[in-house]
Amino acid sequence: MATNNAIGIDIGGTNLRVALVSEKGKILNRIRVPSQGNILTNVTSLVDRLINDKTAGIGIAIAGIIDKGKGSVVISPNLPSAEDLNLADIIGRKYSLPTYMLNDANAAALGEKSAGKGKDLESFILLTLGTGIGGGIIFRHELMDVPAEIGHMTIVPEGRECDCGNHGCLEEYAAAKALINMATSAIENGTKSSLGLCCEGNIYKITPELIYKHAMNGDMLARDILKTAGKYLGIAIANLANIFYPSAFILAGGLSNAWNIYVEEAIREADKRAMPGLFDKDTVFRSEIYEDAGLIGVALYSLFT
Numbered sequence: 001m002a003t004n005n006a007i008g009i010d011i012g013g014t015n016l017r018v019a020l021v022s023e024k025g026k027i028l029n030r031i032r033v034p035s036q037g038n039i040l041t042n043v044t045s046l047v048d049r050l051i052n053d054k055t056a057g058i059g060i061a062i063a064g065i066i067d068k069g070k071g072s073v074v075i076s077p078n079l080p081s082a083e084d085l086n087l088a089d090i091i092g093r094k095y096s097l098p099t100y101m102l103n104d105a106n107a108a109a110l111g112e113k114s115a116g117k118g119k120d121l122e123s124f125i126l127l128t129l130g131t132g133i134g135g136g137i138i139f140r141h142e143l144m145d146v147p148a149e150i151g152h153m154t155i156v157p158e159g160r161e162c163d164c165g166n167h168g169c170l171e172e173y174a175a176a177k178a179l180i181n182m183a184t185s186a187i188e189n190g191t192k193s194s195l196g197l198c199c200e201g202n203i204y205k206i207t208p209e210l211i212y213k214h215a216m217n218g219d220m221l222a223r224d225i226l227k228t229a230g231k232y233l234g235i236a237i238a239n240l241a242n243i244f245y246p247s248a249f250i251l252a253g254g255l256s257n258a259w260n261i262y263v264e265e266a267i268r269e270a271d272k273r274a275m276p277g278l279f280d281k282d283t284v285f286r287s288e289i290y291e292d293a294g295l296i297g298v299a300l301y302s303l304f305t
C-alpha cells in the first residue's frame with residue numbers, strides 16, 4: 001500500500017519549485033520554473049501536475065516574515081507581490097488539504113533535520129547564504145518557532161542601509177549582494193583586479209561565483225572581499241554560538257560553495273570571538289541537500305503539524 005505524501009512549494013526570488021515528497025522525506029517528483037507572472041496561478045498549475053490521491057498536506061516555503069495564523073507573508077523584501085496574499089488559505093481551500101506556510105530558511109532547517117546533515121543533531125543553526133542571509137534554529141530536536149532573521153542582525157552601527165530599513169545588517173556585509181557591491185565599488189575607485197577585465201568590461205555583471213574563481217586564481221581584491229565578508233559572517237556565528245551553543249552550524253546556499261577563503265575565514269573569526277568552550281570549529285558543516293531542504297522540510301511540516 002502506498003503511504004501518504006505531501007506537496008512542498010518553494011517560492012524563491014528566482015525560481016518557483018514544487019515537489020511531491022514522501023512521508024519519509026524523499027522527493028518523488030519535482031518541477032522548477034522561473035518565478036514570474038502571477039504567483040497563485042503558477043503555483044496551482046504546478047501543484048495540479050504533481051498532486052495525487054495519497055497527498056495529505058501542502059507546505060509553502062517563502063522568504064520573509066510569516067503570519068502563520070493567517071497563512072500569509074507579512075514582509076517579503078524579495079517578493080513584495082506575495083505580501084498579504086493569504087496563499088496558504090487559498091490553496092488549502094482549493095485542494096481541501098491542510099496547508100501551511102513557513103519561512104524558507106526555517107523550512108530548510110526542518111529539511112536538514114529530517115533528511116540532511118542535522119538528522120542526528122539535538123540542536124543546530126542553519127544559515128542560508130545567498131543574495132541575503134536566512135536562518136533556522138533547531139533546538140531540542142524541534143524547530144524554534146521564531147523568525148530567526150539572522151541576516152538582519154546589526155553588525156555595523158551606522159552601516160549600509162538594508163532593504164529592511166535598518167542600517168548595518170549582516171547580509172549587507174556578508175551575503176552575495178555585499179560581495180558584488182564591494183567588488184564594483186573597489187574597481188570604480190581604481191583598485192587593480194582581474195575582475196575589472198571580466199564580463200566584457202561590464203563590472204556590473206560580476207557574480208559571487210566569479211569573485212570566488214578570481215580569488216582562487218590569486219586575485220588580491222577578490223580574496224580581500226571574500227575574507228572581509230567571511231569575517232562578518234564569523235562575528236555573527238560567534239554571537240549565535242554564545243547565545244545558543246548549538247551542536248553545529250549548517251551552511252547552505254550558493255555562497256557556501258566558497259568554502260575556502262569565505263567560510264574558512266568565518267570559522268577562524270568565530271573561533272576567535274566566541275566565549276571559550278561555546279564554539280567548536282569542527283562543527284561547521286556544509287549542507288548536502290540544500291536545493292531540496294526547504295521543499296522537504298515544508299512538505300513534512302504539513303504532514304506532521
Ligand SMILES: [Zn+2]
Nearest residue numbers: 152162164169
Ligand atoms: Zn536588514
